[in-house]
Amino acid sequence: MSDPGDLIGLPHKNVETGHTEFMPPFWWPTENKPVVLFLDELNRARPELLQAIQDLTLNRTLAGRKLPEDSRIVSAVNAGDEYQITDLDPALVSRFNIYEFVPEIEDWIAWAHRAKLDERVITFIQKNSNYLDPPQRSETDDEHIEKTPDRRAWVRVSDIVLNLKDITPQHIKAIAGIVGVNAAMSFRKFIDTLQTVTPDQVVLHFTKKLVTQLNKLSLQDLVHLNQQVLLWTNEHLKDFKKGQRTKALQNLEKYVHYLKDSDHREVLADFFNTLQTGDLDNVRSFFVESKEIYNLLIKFADGIKL
Template identity: 35%
Template sequence: MTINTTPISAGRALDALRAGHAAQRAGTLTASWMLHGRPGIGKTEIVSQLAAETGSRLFDLRLTTIEPQDLRGLPFYDHDARRTVWYPPQDLPDDPDRPAILFLDELTAAAPALQPTVYGLLQERRVGLHVLPANTFIVAAGNTVDDGAIAYEMGTALSDRLIHLSVVAEASDWITRYAVPQGLHPAVTAFIRTRPDLLDTTADALQRGRMIACTPRSWARVSAILRAVPDRTLRDIMIAGTLGDAAAAEFILLEQEIAATVQVSDMVAARPSDRTALYPANLHGLTALVYALVTLAERETLPDCIAIVADIRRLGTLRDDPAFARLPLAELTTYGMELLIERALAQGWEEAFRTSQPYAAYMADRAP
């Protein structure tokens, strides 16, 4: 069954959930939400980030691992009242004083026998006599039968209880809203910026009958591998087992090139007059340099990071190399400045920009 709604990036899906959460707190909208998307697209991360931002306790229920009675609770015979009562499970929110997010993950893979129990949670916000507190925000997630994952078609009785968000991988959104804030390895971020088509290759892998595909989740795992495993041979084996051999071969070549040319710590520590020779001579290396500077920037090093990014636009003159004239140096400088400004604003370091001569010169060059 087709999910006939507008596909959106993970960042826009998070924006929609933020708006829905704020509306529920204001008492103007109470609804249950459904995140559709391929495996590894970032659905769980979206809900986790929303919980962190709103100070909500996250109740993460993997519906493929539970039975209907796990949600209904256990029966207990009350001898005085001469009737059966139910003890609700601890996996459901019950504190009216603390906001909660109930995350019903893998909804489309749940056994059909479980779905009627889930209906009550999504629509009436209750299971049996256990009513969810008013401060509970409900989000479900799942894959479709076309994603190569275990999934059942969603019936209309279930579908009608939800606001549906179809999440797709979008490279620029992933870089800006996830890779840079999370400090992923600069080689990963630089590679996806130049090869956005390899952020999510699930559809192609399914068509070719291949088990391993690139996904946003697998690229985050590659970042962790790069930082955790010093042995290059073993690291390359792990990367191939995460991305598949073709994508891994292309990425490994770029990562080796970046490792040989990007010297971030040396550039930050060097005198300004000595930095020119340390700049990478290709776009991949310069892009990775920008991401590395943004990731490593601290209050003390931010002025140097600003100066290094500002000089990227002048490399054609500073290095007297015609190869730089063919690169989009001005665009990369602007992009790097935007990322550094975002980091500075988030950390309260904006004074570094107000007092930076390289930044003032960069702004003067941009003036009409």
């Protein structure tokens, strides 16, 4: 909304009373049912909009119209010197309960899997979380525009590389314009050294060739692969057909036994820890269908040496 009319509606003459009234804006609830009104980027609104919002937040009333009973108003703001924002009046601030949310790297990784971002981008951020958000600027930094990475930028990077088998120097140049030179160079170095084992290969195509590739992975790579396998399965399980579910369960049994038999006990412990503590309800229920995995999980939970 960029104009007060977008918020309170446009004035018109009531032919019966001869008085000026405001026509309801398009977003105003038409049914007498409680709603949640979300005011995003509140501290980017113009002062005249904020003035109109004051009565709305205190009395649930706007231009003579009242929100349905039990309606709630929620707002979100971005704070920081790097944003062009409007100072909020203390009287307006006092109308809200204020809670600060700082998204964790795990939140973004889980979302990225749900949004089906490119696995290389997801793995890069898992290993280089310092590139997920822009660095803090100091007061001595120059005022010139400098491209730095952020969460939206990595989505655009994913859009570029999603269907590419090979990422060329030309692609890296394009990526540098999205996330900045430093992040793009780190991403290129990561791609050059990437062992190409993806979670869908583990879950759907566990072969002897894949075992050979797994043997080349470092301990850290296997830990990251654990997280990817569990998150990928949790998000895609609903799309599996019956035959795929059976195959996926068999392959996950093979993967767990690979970790156990190849003496990767730390990685196996990480696998079960992530399974127990992560937001992975779908995959936990799925694993109950496997007697082998379930028994291994019980032994792990009981502290029995595998």
